[in-house]
Amino acid sequence: MALEIPEVVIDRLPIYTRALALLQRQGRNVVNSQELGGRLGVTPAQIRKDLSYFGRFGKQGRGYNVKRLLEELHQILGITREWSMVLVGVGQLGRAILGYDGFAPQGFRIVAAFDVDPDIVGDMVNGLEVKSVAQLQDEMPDLDAQIAIVAVPAANAQEVIDALVECGVKAILNYAPIAAHAPPDVRIRDIDPVLGLQSMTFYIKEGGTTS
Amino acid sequence: MALEIPEVVIDRLPIYTRALALLQRQGRNVVNSQELGGRLGVTPAQIRKDLSYFGRFGKQGRGYNVKRLLEELHQILGITREWSMVLVGVGQLGRAILGYDGFAPQGFRIVAAFDVDPDIVGDMVNGLEVKSVAQLQDEMPDLDAQIAIVAVPAANAQEVIDALVECGVKAILNYAPIAAHAPPDVRIRDIDPVLGLQSMTFYIKEGGTTS
DNA sequence: CGCAATCTGTGATTGCGTGCACAATGTAGC
DNA sequence: GCTACATTGTGCACGCAATCACAGATTGCG
Structure with missing residues (x-):
């Protein structure tokens, strides 16, 4: 499946991570691609496609669980460890x-x-x-x-x-x-x-x- | 002519500038796109195309005059002034x-x-x-x-x-x-x-x- | 419990930047 | 000055990434 992920995609993941961490500190539980994109100056479709390289983390009609997605991104980027x-x-x-x-x-x-x-x-x-x-x-x-x-x-x-x-x-x-x-x-x-x-x-x- | 220059091109110009400044300090007078590209990890064609957005600064069969190109790039980037x-x-x-x-x-x-x-x-x-x-x-x-x-x-x-x-x-x-x-x-x-x-x-x- | 609304995941499409390849042009040597 | 060579500038083709658009899934409400 995940053969050859574009480097530009990898470079955007830390941005998503940063924004999600902020949302989490603000107490938000759920966020959709539109709002996340708005905050980052990125198209909602871009975010969804980027994430789709690694799995299906969202729920239709609802959006993404902030905590869950953050953990997934940490896993993907390899930043669960020190x-x-x-x-x-x-x-x-x-x-x-x-x-x-x-x-x-x-x-x-x-x-x-x-x-x-x-x-x-x-x-x-x-x-x-x-x-x-x-x-x-x-x-x-x-x-x-x-x-x-x-x-x-x-x-x-x-x-x-x-x-x-x-x-x-x-x-x-x-x-x-x-x-x-x-x-x-x-x-x-x-x-x-x-x-x-x-x-x-x-x-x-x-x-x-x-x- | 120079309608709509891609931002990626602009972002590369400072890199070229930096490399040319080094060449100049090393006493080099002329450089071709191949050598410049080799030093920067950029395709020679890329460099030539990037520069072609702004004019014709090289000489066929010879390459680019380091001092001249550096001045042109300074002009283009607006870094002739403080x-x-x-x-x-x-x-x-x-x-x-x-x-x-x-x-x-x-x-x-x-x-x-x-x-x-x-x-x-x-x-x-x-x-x-x-x-x-x-x-x-x-x-x-x-x-x-x-x-x-x-x-x-x-x-x-x-x-x-x-x-x-x-x-x-x-x-x-x-x-x-x-x-x-x-x-x-x-x-x-x-x-x-x-x-x-x-x-x-x-x-x-x-x-x-x-x- | 069915219908309307919402939002994801993704195949298809578009657009753009990269690299190629060659004609044009200048250089150097004899 | 003529020939062989080197290297630019650029039209074209390719490939990849961004965007579109819709099917599918979930939610909420009446």
Whole structure:
């Protein structure tokens, strides 16, 4: 059945999850695709089709049970468990990521931090002792972390990613402003706020689209 | 001619820009679509077609002049000038954004910071005095900022965005984990690292795609 | 207990972006 | 300057994703 699910569909599921979690906190028990779509700026049909890739979670004439659907999505996305992550790069950005309070509530935990700078190695940051990247190969096996966050300068990002891949990391959240390369079985998501800004300026620069 | 350029195309241009800037720093004068595509994980044909929406910037048999193409892209994206931005939300995340050194080199400057918390208002952060959000309406006209960065808790994000829209902001970089609503002439880009993580876990959770 | 109303799940259709393939054009070497 | 080569720009075809539209199922009401 579920052969080859489009990546765009997978990318939307976390959005649905986020909205459903909010509905649940608001005490709502049931929601239909129309309302959910309205909140997210997505077509109701889109939501129903996306969900249909994985099963039949709704009831005709009624909608979706919020709690039930949320659990299903958690199951599908693999976020019923906790995920351990390692951070590489403990500069200004890295420290901000360590301090970010959005990961823990969603079950993502940073369990180790690495840096090249000898001045930083050994520091305690957010209850974590910064290790040397030279120890990456040694430390990784014990950590059981399949996810890594890269927050090093652009110039060093690819080599860091190569090293992480070598250590068996399967997913990378990349904050470095580069187009990173990795084997097909390693997933990469890039976070670069500047790209977002630069694409928005196209639309707001005077003159607009129509010249 | 250039009627209705797909948004996906616009979203790729900053990527090209980033790669070309790197090539320029490396002293390269010319690059062809194949090499550029290879570096970015994009088809050469894709790049050529994307660029063809805006003009003919290459030379057959040779490729693209790096400096020239970079200038053209800057022109197209509207990033020849400096852009002023305001930040709303000076908590942990907001302070990290204020300290982020990736904006300035690309011509994006945060010129004002706002927060609701009276304990924070008045503080100096990164050379900026934190103003009260109550003063948003008063202060904005002088600032000439068409871009805003939202780094407030999810619960307050929508009202903050509404207020910013009211003040004439045309582009919003939203760090709050919500699906924000805004008029069609206001652009929004969301930054939520958790969404990226949650979509990656789908692929790396044991079992994989093929069941 | 039957009828009207509601909303899901999904086959069919549409639309759009991607990739292909080639003509057009510029380059380099001799 | 002529020939061989490289690479762009683009019309066309393909494929996939978004949307439509309806059958089927559930609910609520009279």
